[in-house]
Amino acid sequence: xxxxxxxxxxxxxxxxxxxxxxxxxxxxxxxxxxxxxxxxxxxxxxxxxxxxxxxxxxxxxxxxxxxxxxxxxxxxxxxxxxxxxxxxxxxxxxxxxxxxxxxxxxxxxxxxxxxxxxxxxxxxxxxxxxxxxxxxxxxxxxxxxxxxxxxxxxxxxxxxxxxxxxxxxxxxxxxxxxxxxxxxxxxxxxxxxxxxxxxxxxxxxxxxxxxxxxxxxxxxxxxxxxxxxxxxxxxxxxxxxxxxxxxxxxxxxxxxxxxxxxxxxxxxxxxxxxxxxxxxxxxxxxxxxxxxxxxxxxxxxxxxxxxxxxxxxxxxxxxxxxxxxxxxxxxxxxxxxxxxxxxxxxxxxxxxxxxxxxxxxxxxxxxxxxx
Amino acid sequence: xxxxxxxxxxxxxxxxxxxxxxxxxxxxxxxxxxxxxxxxxxxxxxxxxxxxxxxxxxxxxxxxxxxxxxxxxxxxxxxxxxxxxxxxxxxxxxxxxxxxxxxxxxxxxxxxxxxxxxxxxxxxxxxxxxxxxxxxxxxxxxxxxxxxxxxxxxxxxxxxxxxxxxxxxxxxxxxxxxxxxxxxxxxxxxxxxxxxxxxxxxxxxxxxxxxxxxxxxxxxxxxxxxxxxxxxxxxxxxxxxxxxxxxxxxxxxxxxxxxxxxxxxxxxxxxxxxxxxxxxxxxxxxxxxxxxxxxxxxxxxxxxxxxxxxxxxxxxxxxxxxxxxxxxxxxxxxxxxxxxxxxxxxxxxxxxxxxxxxxxxxxxxxxxxxxxxxxxxxxxxxxxxxxxxxxxxxxxxxxxxxxxxxxxxxxxxxxxxxxxxxxxxxxxxxxxxxxxxxxxxxxxxxxxxxxxxxxxxxxxxxxxxxxxxxxxxxxxxxxxxxxxxxxxxxxxxxxxxxxxxxxxxxxxxxxxxxxxxxxxxxxxxxxxxxxxxxxxxxxxxxxxxxxxxxxxxxxxxxxxxxxxxxxxxxxxxxxxxxxxxxxxxxxxxxxxxxxxxxxxxxxxx
Numbered sequence: 014x015x016x017x018x019x020x021x022x023x024x025x026x027x028x029x030x031x032x033x034x035x036x037x038x039x040x041x042x043x044x045x046x047x048x049x050x051x052x053x054x055x056x057x058x059x060x061x062x063x064x065x066x067x068x069x070x071x072x073x074x075x076x077x078x079x080x081x082x083x084x085x086x087x088x089x090x091x092x093x094x095x096x097x098x099x100x101x102x103x104x105x106x107x108x109x110x111x112x113x114x115x116x117x118x119x120x121x122x123x124x125x126x127x128x129x130x131x132x133x134x135x136x137x138x139x140x141x142x143x144x145x146x147x148x149x150x151x152x153x154x155x156x157x158x159x160x161x162x163x164x165x166x167x168x169x170x171x172x173x174x175x176x177x178x179x180x181x182x183x184x185x186x187x188x189x190x191x192x193x194x195x196x197x198x199x200x201x202x203x204x205x206x207x208x209x210x211x212x213x214x215x216x217x218x219x220x221x222x223x224x225x226x227x228x229x230x231x232x233x234x235x236x237x238x239x240x241x242x243x244x245x246x247x248x249x250x251x252x253x254x255x256x257x258x259x260x261x262x263x264x265x266x267x268x269x270x271x272x273x274x275x276x277x278x279x280x281x282x283x284x285x286x287x288x289x290x291x292x293x294x295x296x297x298x299x300x301x302x303x304x305x306x307x308x309x310x311x312x313x314x315x316x317x318x319x320x321x322x323x324x325x326x327x328x329x330x331x332x333x334x335x336x337x338x339x340x341x342x343x344x345x346x347x348x349x350x351x352x353x354x355x356x357x358x359x360x361x362x363x364x365x366x367x368x369x370x371x372x373x374x375x376x377x378x379x380x381x382x383x384x
Numbered sequence: 385x386x387x388x389x390x391x392x393x394x395x396x397x398x399x400x401x402x403x404x405x406x407x408x409x410x411x412x413x414x415x416x417x418x419x420x421x422x423x424x425x426x427x428x429x430x431x432x433x434x435x436x437x438x439x440x441x442x443x444x445x446x447x448x449x450x451x452x453x454x455x456x457x458x459x460x461x462x463x464x465x466x467x468x469x470x471x472x473x474x475x476x477x478x479x480x481x482x483x484x485x486x487x488x489x490x491x492x493x494x495x496x497x498x499x500x501x502x503x504x505x506x507x508x509x510x511x512x513x514x515x516x517x518x519x520x521x522x523x524x525x526x527x528x529x530x531x532x533x534x535x536x537x538x539x540x541x542x543x544x545x546x547x548x549x550x551x552x553x554x555x556x557x558x559x560x561x562x563x564x565x566x567x568x569x570x571x572x573x574x575x576x577x578x579x580x581x582x583x584x585x586x587x588x589x590x591x592x593x594x595x596x597x598x599x600x601x602x603x604x605x606x607x608x609x610x611x612x613x614x615x616x617x618x619x620x621x622x623x624x625x626x627x628x629x630x631x632x633x634x635x636x637x638x639x640x641x642x643x644x645x646x647x648x649x650x651x652x653x654x655x656x657x658x659x660x661x662x663x664x665x666x667x668x669x670x671x672x673x674x675x676x677x678x679x680x681x682x683x684x685x686x687x688x689x690x691x692x693x694x695x696x697x698x699x700x701x702x703x704x705x706x707x708x709x710x711x712x713x714x715x716x717x718x719x720x721x722x723x724x725x726x727x728x729x730x731x732x733x734x735x736x737x738x739x740x741x742x743x744x745x746x747x748x749x750x751x752x753x754x755x756x757x758x759x760x761x762x763x764x765x766x767x768x769x770x771x772x773x774x775x776x777x778x779x780x781x782x783x784x785x786x787x788x789x790x791x792x793x794x795x796x797x798x799x800x801x802x803x804x805x806x807x808x809x810x811x812x813x814x815x816x817x818x819x820x821x822x823x824x825x826x827x828x829x830x831x832x833x834x835x836x837x838x839x840x841x842x843x844x845x846x847x848x849x850x851x852x853x854x855x856x857x858x859x860x861x862x863x864x865x866x867x868x869x870x871x872x873x874x875x876x877x878x879x880x881x882x883x884x885x886x887x888x889x890x891x892x893x894x895x896x897x898x899x900x901x902x903x904x905x906x907x908x909x910x911x912x913x914x915x916x917x918x919x920x921x922x923x924x925x926x927x928x929x930x931x932x933x934x935x936x937x938x939x940x941x942x943x944x945x946x947x948x949x950x951x952x953x954x955x956x957x958x959x960x961x962x963x964x965x966x967x968x969x970x971x972x973x974x975x976x977x978x979x980x981x982x983x984x985x986x987x988x989x
Contacts, residue, residue, distance in 0.1 A: 209943060210942055212942060240940075258942045273949070296947075328944065373937060373940065375940050
């Protein structure tokens with residue numbers, strides 16, 4: 014791998030805010046939309062990208078991520094066109110990681126072949142569960158069967174780096190059914206697994222349904238069991254947990270997401286997409302109609318030195334490798350001493366990382382890095 | 385100013401149940417008698433504290449003088465003395481009534497007589513006031529004036545068939561009220577030449593004039609230079625100014641003579657010298673006896689007030705001192721709590737008074753407070769023969785030194801529609817009430833009489849009463865005296881450490897129940913820690929209830945990618961912010977609101 018050391022690293026993100034149907038727990042900026050809107054959106058996306066690369070002459074793109082929504086529902090040509098445009102605008106590393114997120118049932122083998130040809134080299138599939146009843150309670154559009162078809166098609170097309178999303182603490186889920194999901198998924202040997210526990214977010218149908226009704230969801234004990242099962246079963250299958258909810262076979266860590274936790278600069282395109290450039294965080298326009306009119310810019314938030322320091326820790330400590338203390342060590346000396354004594358944090362060779370116990374209560378630990 | 389013709393003076397007050405329209409009627413009277421145009425009138429002139437307007441209650445007595453040109457062509461001076469509207473201020477009410485010669489009784493045409501109506505009317509009749517009934521809110525669709533008139537006659541026994549039917553809101557028939565004031569309320573008596581005898585019914589502190597005494601001249605005359613003495617407190621002063629009350633302003637005049645209502649100033653520094661109920665006399669020519677009815681106001685309810693931020697302790701002291709300038713009933717002394725640090729043990733007339741002071745400290749003085757559970761004054765009789773008045777549970781002597789204890793009782797009247805009699809009786813029973821009797825006001829309503837321990841009603845009795853009667857019960861009480869009682873100190877241990885600020889005195893029979901509820905409540909209030917936290921209730925070292933706050937074993941944010949960072953930061957900040965409002969006790973962080981939330985323990989809704 015040849016890396017030009019003079020170049021600064023940059024990650025690119027493209028937001029596709031469309032899906033076949035919005036899942037009942039989803040609070041992302043995404044909604045179903047007709048062909049015409051999707052067309053207009055891609056046109057605007059292309060306009061937003063055009064010329065924007067000129068400011069990044071000294072950067073080299075390490076990764077491109079199409080997230081959503083369900084980017085896979087775009088016309089294949091259109092998605093490829095966006096990718097091509099990005100590659101024209103930016104200097105991309107030869108081995109850049111290019112991910113498309115998609116849902117089972119929205120991709121065919123043919124489509125996937127076209128992705129590969131255009132340069133996509135990583136696929137992220139939202140499975141969530143192998144239990145069709147759990148899937149339907151979540152409001153997912155696919156079944157386990159359909160997932161298997163899509164996964165098979167991806168392998169057949171030649172994808173060698175596939176992520177599968179699974180979720181625990183789902184309505185109707187039991188410790189047993191979750192284990193079945195993990196077993197079935199592990200049997201497929203994906204390179205990467207993201208394992209989340211369901212969070213009931215305000216403003217979603219799930220919030221209406223479940224907030225204040227913990228009895229309708231797996232109990233705390235069950236939830237914790239699922240969480241530990243994930244850890245144990247994936248470790249036994251040879252996956253390394255490299256971040257709180259992310260597991261990979263050696264060498265298959267998601268570089269794009271690592272970038273977020275390591276505070277690599279990133280440029281986001283599309284509705285509501287976020288960027289971190291210099292020490293300023295930008296968020297694009299979040300109103301679709303405005304975005305389509307070409308008013309793509311949203312808010313910008315220059316980060317203070319304090320905010321940068323805090324982010325460095327609350328993001329960096331999400332990685333199981335932790336972060337080097339560097340110049341910040343002195344500032345948090347007391348806190349680190351305390352958390353180390355509580356066995357929530359380990360310090361070794363100038364790096365700190367969360368212990369297993371620290372990961373379990375990471376919110377509690379990370380919040381303390383805010384001044 | 386020429387001598388005032390006594391026969392043209394009417395000194396009166398308005399009594400009513402809360403929300404029956406007392407203040408609105410007062411406004412209309414002021415407006416109709418031309419003191420202010422309606423445009424100048426801020427709604428409800430007499431309630432001039434922001435808090436009073438918000439809560440729709442009168443806290444301090446307010447007084448206004450207006451001139452009314454009656455149908456007989458004569459001009460009459462009306463002194464309207466507005467009385468506080470809450471049982472906490474019963475003594476103040478009684479002194480205000482003593483300053484009047486008559487009372488207008490306002491009854492809501494839809495609701496009829498309520499508990500406070502009765503209490504206030506009886507108080508007025510006790511002071512030999514002529515009571516003029518008025519039926520208000522006849523503009524309401526649910527108004528039943530005839531039923532209410534009959535009720536007034538049946539229940540109170542005063543003539544009500546010619547009561548004016550009014551709407552204070554619209555002003556309808558308010559003129560009739562004015563005429564009845566002239567015709568049915570007697571003119572004052574007393575001679576301007578007798579030795580001075582004036583009743584203090586309120587006083588306020590003014591930074592320029594010193595204390596301003598509100599008084600009713602019963603006998604004699606007072607003017608600038610009169611050497612006065614307060615007969616109970618012994619305080620002396622020379623009068624600097626006398627005058628009467630405009631709307632929200634003081635209007636100086638030459639003299640006040642028998643029958644008049646007005647104010648006196650004399651460079652008096654402290655309202656403690658001019659206690660409500662005291663008699664002002666001329667120290668060179670004193671009256672033979674003070675007016676009857678003076679008593680020193682006793683604090684009935686005590687609690688600890690602590691600044692949330694320990695550094696604000698001096699600010700809290702300053703604020704309390706300032707409030708006390710105007711409120712002789714507020715008492716405070718410094719105390720220290722292991723859990724809460726430096727603060728004050730404060731005494732109040734009742735729970736409303738407590739809440740008002742607390743709110744004023746928070747709003748007007750911008751203080752963030754932690755309040756401990758309010759308690760009453762217990763009498764602890766020690767084997768040594770000594771008696772202590774216990775205001776802070778932490779100071780309870782060792783049980784081996786205690787011979788017996790006494791607690792204050794009140795006699796309570798609860799007015800309730802018949803369908804809720806059962807549940808209200810059950811409530812009183814739970815609160816150790818002694819049933820005294822029940823009278824039917826009419827077919828659908830009854831008046832329940834109970835003797836209740838004060839400590840059972842200061843917490844959430846009123847809320848419980850309202851919720852168990854769907855808001856239909858009304859309540860009034862009067863302090864009765866002390867009785868011997870089996871009392872114990874209930875201690876709360878959090879992570880095996882006693883938290884002094886959570887201790888309270890409770891009847892032995894309710895200790896178990898209260899302890900259990902306290903533990904349950906605290907379990908909900910205390911956030912999870914990295915370790916398990918036992919919460920225990922104990923009496924005399926013996927654990928009687930226990931709950932456990934489970935250890936936090938998982939607190940993970942699943943996703944955190946590029947677009948979520950700002951949001952996740954806010955989440956973490958919120959978590960961090962929450963910690964700031966905590967009190968550290970041993971290894972445990974207790975949210976400040978936990979100290980208050982344990983007051984609301986009624987579980988029947």
